Amino acid sequence: MGSEYGARCRKCGKKFIVQDGGGFTFVQVRCDKCGHGRFIDFRDMGELHNRYIKGLSGSYSIATAQHDKHVQENYAGEPLTEEEYHKLIEGFAGRHSCGGHFRLDAPVRCIDCGSTDIEADEESRYGCCYD
Numbered sequence: 287m288g289s290e291y292g293a294r295c296r297k298c299g300k301k302f303i304v305q306d307g308g309g310f311t312f313v314q315v316r317c318d319k320c321g322h323g324r325f326i327d328f329r330d331m332g333e334l335h336n337r338y339i340k341g342l343s344g345s346y347s348i349a350t351a352q353h354d355k356h357v358q359e360n361y362a363g364e365p366l367t368e369e370e371y372h373k374l375i376e377g378f379a380g381r382h383s384c385g386g387h388f389r390l391d392a393p394v395r396c397i398d399c400g401s402t403d404i405e406a407d408e409e410s411r412y413g414c415c416y417d
């Protein structure tokens with residue numbers, strides 16, 4: 287699944303939580319202008335995700351293996367390559383209200399000043415016990 291970590295902006299010092307990565311049942315896209323994150327459920331993508339699964343040689347993840355196999359054996363649509371899939375996800379995600387585009391590889395940005403110059407904040411890391 288995706289993870290969450292504390293981050294700190296090197297520019298303005300703002301601390302915030304970054305949610306990173308997709309999961310078994312969703313992907314994350316980020317606005318390339320302001321860094322706003324959005325999660326897209328595979329179910330909302332419908333055909334798109336099925337076509338991607340169809341194009342995979344194995345399953346997408348262990349958790350979805352059964353479902354993936356079913357899709358690969360029964361889905362009659364055209365398979366997608368990873369590259370096509372990513373392009374279509376971004377097309378599906380569309381634009382953020384700020385005018386930016388949602389992208390899979392957009393960088394994490396400071397929620398205050400929009401800088402991409404951020405670092406992981408050790409203090410607010412999960413779990414404790416850093417000495």
Ligand SMILES: [Zn+2]
Binds near residue numbers: 317318319
């Ligand atoms: Zn935005």
Ligand SMILES: [Zn+2]
Binds near residue numbers: 299398
């Ligand atoms: Zn900042």
